[in-house]
Amino acid sequence: MGRFDETVCHCTLNRIFGFEPRIALALIETLGSASAVFELSRSGLDEILGPFSKHRDDICFHALEQSAEELNRLSLTGCRFLPYSDPAFPSLLKECEDPPIGLYYKGVSPPDEIFGNLNTIAVVGTRDLSSYGNEWCERIVKGIAESGSEPTIVSGLALGTDIAAHRTALTEGIPTIAVMATGIDEVYPYRHNRDAEIISSTPSCALVTDYPPGTAPLQVNFLRRNRIIAGMSRATILIESKFRGGGMMTANLAFSYGREVYALPGRIDDVRSQGCNHLIRGRIAEAISSEAELGKSLGLDIRRSRRRDLASEAKRLYEAGMGQEKLSTLLEMIGIIGKNRGIDVEDLASGCGLSYQEAMECVTMLEADGLVSIDLLRRCSLNLK
Numbered sequence: 516m517g518r519f520d521e522t523v524c525h526c527t528l529n530r531i532f533g534f535e536p537r538i539a540l541a542l543i544e545t546l547g548s549a550s551a552v553f554e555l556s557r558s559g560l561d562e563i564l565g566p567f568s569k570h571r572d573d574i575c576f577h578a579l580e581q582s583a584e585e586l587n588r589l590s591l592t593g594c595r596f597l598p599y600s601d602p603a604f605p606s607l608l609k610e611c612e613d614p615p616i617g618l619y620y621k622g623v624s625p626p627d628e629i630f631g632n633l634n635t636i637a638v639v640g641t642r643d644l645s646s647y648g649n650e651w652c653e654r655i656v657k658g659i660a661e662s663g664s665e666p667t668i669v670s671g672l673a674l675g676t677d678i679a680a681h682r683t684a685l686t687e688g689i690p691t692i693a694v695m696a697t698g699i700d701e702v703y704p705y706r707h708n709r710d711a712e713i714i715s716s717t718p719s720c721a722l723v724t725d726y727p728p729g730t731a732p733l734q735v736n737f738l739r740r741n742r743i744i745a746g747m748s749r750a751t752i753l754i755e756s757k758f759r760g761g762g763m764m765t766a767n768l769a770f771s772y773g774r775e776v777y778a779l780p781g782r783i784d785d786v787r788s789q790g791c792n793h794l795i796r797g798r799i800a801e802a803i804s805s806e807a808e809l810g811k812s813l814g815l816d817i818r819r820s821r822r823r824d825l826a827s828e829a830k831r832l833y834e835a836g837m838g839q840e841k842l843s844t845l846l847e848m849i850g851i852i853g854k855n856r857g858i859d860v861e862d863l864a865s866g867c868g869l870s871y872q873e874a875m876e877c878v879t880m881l882e883a884d885g886l887v888s889i890d891l892l893r894r895c896s897l898n899l900k
Contacts, residue, residue: 640676
């Protein structure tokens with residue numbers, strides 16, 4: 516069949532053996548490369564997989580062509596496929612017994628910058644997040660962000676805990692990775708489409724999945740997704756969960772991988788805390804008593820670095836030489852950008868009731884004084900550190 520590009524071959528094997536990655540990885544290890552799998556003759560495949568293997572006929576030239584076309588198409592939308600063999604593949608994930616054959620990802624940074632940070636912490640939990648859970652999710656992520664250790668927050672882009680963790684990480688100026696249970700081309704739930712766009716356009720952040728494009732958000736897909744969240748994270752924090760749920764699955768998977776697990780305790784009569792209390796009682800998870808204690812357990816010093824108070828800095832910079840109306844506009848801009856990291860200048864102008872030119876002049880001033888960053892697509896973010 517001839518030798519083919521390793522990325523295309525890994526991508527094809529991922530489509531064939533996605534739910535059985537250990538088979539594909541064993542084939543690659545035995546034969547020396549992914550392309551060698553496709554060089555096997557029919558009799559060679561029969562000898563390794565058996566003549567009645569359901570995958571035997573899928574290993575063919577046509578499958579490689581489909582993958583090559585898919586990757587070319589995805590590249591036009593900023594998506595890539597990272598094979599297991601690539602040095603940038605998450606090293607913590609490689610330590611697990613069931614890592615994916617490769618990862619589709621969408622981000623503006625190179626893969627070594629996205630996945631090279633070993634200080635990755637998963638924050639997961641129920642979709643039905645209480646006000647108590649939401650408050651502590653934000654407090655925990657803020658505490659982690661203020662440690663000065665530049666961690667990456669990993670979660671699943673779902674309702675409740677996941678999206679609260681992603682949004683807080685973005686607001687606090689630290690990277691976040693959203694691991695999806697769908698194809699890289701389909702955001703679920705759809706209401707998080709804007710959040711997904713911000714994540715994929717923010718440096719060191721990314722959308723990630725091992726599912727091929729076009730994969731729908733079926734319930735059976737979430738366990739496969741959860742093992743990636745747990746596997747690529749050195750620690751997993753469970754905010755709230757019932758006895759059964761995605762967050763509990765992720766926490767138990769993390770424990771099985773030998774990773775640190777933490778859980779937020781809650782009222783014994785609150786169904787949303789029953790899972791957390793169960794893990795703490797079973798000594799699978801360590802109870803979270805405060806941000807400071809959690810920081811110590813994680814080896815972080817949350818007092819080491821505090822994020823900048825940009826509103827106060829702006830007042831000191833501009834109050835003496837600027838009218839109150841324009842100063843108020845600049846402060847309003849800082850507030851809007853803080854709540855909508857990655858907002859473009861056009862939307863920012865609309866939010867402030869300014870023309871595009873007026874907004875651009877203000878943003879340029881803020882950028883020149885180091886308060887705001889603007890990328891090539893005119894998307895704005897605060898310089899919080």
